Amino acid sequence: MIKGQPTSEPVQKPPIGQFALLPGLAMLLVLPLVAGGSDYILQVFTHALLLATLALAWNILAVSGSISLGHAAFFGVGAYTSGLLSLELGVSSWLTIPTAGLSAVAIAVLMWLFCHRLRGAYFALATLAFVEIPRVITDNWDGLTRGSRGLVGLPGLPGLRLGAHHFDISASPTGSYYFVLGYGLLLLAMVTLIFRSNLGLALQAIREEETAASTLGIQVQKYRLMALLLSALFSGITGACYAHLVRYIEPGMVYGIHFSAIPLIFAICGGRFTIIGPALAALVLYPLDQFLFHPLLPAGHEFLYGAVIILTILFLPSGFWGQLRKGHLVSIKTGSIE
Amino acid sequence: MWTTVLVSGIALGSFYTLVALGFALIFGVTHTFNLAYGELLVLAGYVAYWLWKTYGISLLFTFPAAIVVTLAVCLILQRLFSRLREPMEMNSLVVSFGLAILLQNGMLFLFSGDYRMIRVPFLNEGFRFHGLYLSYGQFTLLALSLLVIALTYLLMRHTYLGKGLRATIQDKESAALAGINVSGMGILAFAIGAILIGLAGPLFGCIHYLYPTAGLQATLIAITITIFAGVGRIRSLILGGWILGLAESCAVVVLGASWRELVSALMLITLLALRPYGILGKEEQ
Secondary structure: OOOOOOOOOOOOOOOOOHHHHHHHHHHHHHHHHHOOOOHHHHHHHHHHHHHHHHHHHHHHHHOOOOOOOOOHHHHHHHHHHHHHHHHHOOOOHHHHHHHHHHHHHHHHHHHHHHHOOOOHHHHHHHHHHHOHHHHHHHHHOHHHHOHHHOEEOOOOOOOEEEOOEEEOHHHOHHHHHHHHHHHHHHHHHHHHHHHHOHHHHHHHHHHHOHHHHHHOOOOHHHHHHHHHHHHHHHHHHHHHHHHHHHOEEOHHHHOOHHHHHHHHHHHHHHOOOOOOHHHHHHHHHHHHHHHHHHHHOOOOOOHHHHHHHHHHHHHOOOOHHHHHOOOOOOOOOOOOOO | OHHHHHHHHHHHHHHHHHHHHHHHHHHHHHOOOOOOHHHHHHHHHHHHHHHHHHHOOOHHHHHHHHHHHHHHHHHHHHHHHHOOOOOHHHHHHHHHHHHHHHHHHHHHHHHOOOOEOOOOHHHHOEEEEOOEEEEHHHHHHHHHHHHHHHHHHHHHHHOHHHHHHHHHHHOHHHHHHOOOOHHHHHHHHHHHHHHHHHHHHHHHHHHOOEOOOOHHHHHHHHHHHHHHHOOOOHHHHHHHHHHHHHHHHHHHHHOOHHHHHHHHHHHHHHHHHHOOOOOOOHHHO
8 A cells, every 4th residue: 555655755854743733723722712802703713613624524535536526415415404303303403413414424325326436527527516416406395495495593503411510502602613623623533543544545545546556455436435425424514513503504505616615625725635734724714714805805705715726736736734744645646636 | 388398498408509519629629627617608698798788788799798708718717727737637627616716706796696687678579480489589599509500510620720620639649740739729729619608608698697606507518518429529519408408498397497407417417427437438537
């Protein structure tokens, strides 16, 4: 299996160590104390963290070389499953959020049936078209999903009861922030485990050279399916968290191209061959967008994302974190998106 | 009722062929996927809408302005694409996806997110032809689309330039060996594609609401028909366009207008599932 070092380049120490991230983590942990007065700052960073989890989840599939343009399908199905279960049946969000993840896995199985033979650009195109299926069905199935009116007045994120103490997470922005931060750190740990496990190594081998990987006895299709299902599971959970955080969803929003594009942009900008790069890009770019570009240019501020993706592909193909960590976890094909 | 479905399906399908024509040409010559194709179409539609609404310019005279704008954007896009490395298909897909986001936000800034449509009252009137009811809108759509397709066919089949383009589509290396300027053919393909988009955009604005994110549907339609037909086969493109147009018309009548958008997506997924190696066949992968 191909591990770590590229064969063509001499071994070199990355210019920046992973411990350089610790101050950043410390800042995230104390942010509510620093920004205590401003709910807006906290809300922006809560969203940034949530989008970071989506980018991390997307990257589980991307590490196998399959670029998806259809993660809004998982995100949207997760959001609707959790929203409908809690709204119609009054189930606690502690149960509906994991269920949402499983429903996204079910949709991923359907996607796999259509797309398992496809690679590269054709896989990406098929996923792009696939999103239309759950979107149009949700939009038209008025009886179940309330159609294009969307779901209004969703309950907030789940509360926590410890003995006599009751923490209502949704009551304050601080509670929501720490809930999403906790989920993000948990997912980061999971993704690190996945990348370092045999599954992760197999996926990277498939990305580098699929034929060689299968010659070595790696069951290519089995591992690609596992990557897709894991990626869908966490994207669905993120979608459910989004539904309870924003408390209002409608088909055009959660199945929109926005939530398919966002993880792709963050992952490519941060570095697709790194574990944490996609999350870092989310934590930098989304606040930049909200604090700087949104006030300057209320309509059309998201041009930033389009510009970022074009510039990254042209000038920094391994992404920012990938460039800083060069020599570690870098693809032998660095420079190409495949 | 079914003759109405047939007429509107064929008119719509001919227009879809016109939309796919530029995409297929650009893909065939340069092997790049242009996900911003639909956005360019919507941009051309907006240019026509803006001229028609603010200056009262007749629809017919908005075509040149739309062509100028799409030509400018397409030539910038060509410069972008020419800097990309292999694999071209994947890299161009991601870069043009970025461009699509840029264009969507640019149009949101310039034209706002409101739904807009070019309404020419004359196009809603109709006439009877051997018992068949045709609106002038459908007639214009059908006639203009088929005229442009026929002109492109003549260009490709009966001129020296067309021969060079077809040779480049069939085999880049051999074409270069035969003395054809392959990169020049790439620029030419983008230019012809831009002209086709500039002609299709204002028509799109007459039959479909314009809003900044309306382009995705058009991109899916162009890709679907191209994958159905393969590259360099204009007659198969027409067949693919008609099948898609008829399928959409049937879906609107049987299921309702809101299910229409599912047709092209389902057709694309099914085609890809049946032809997993895509447009160019196995050896290109």
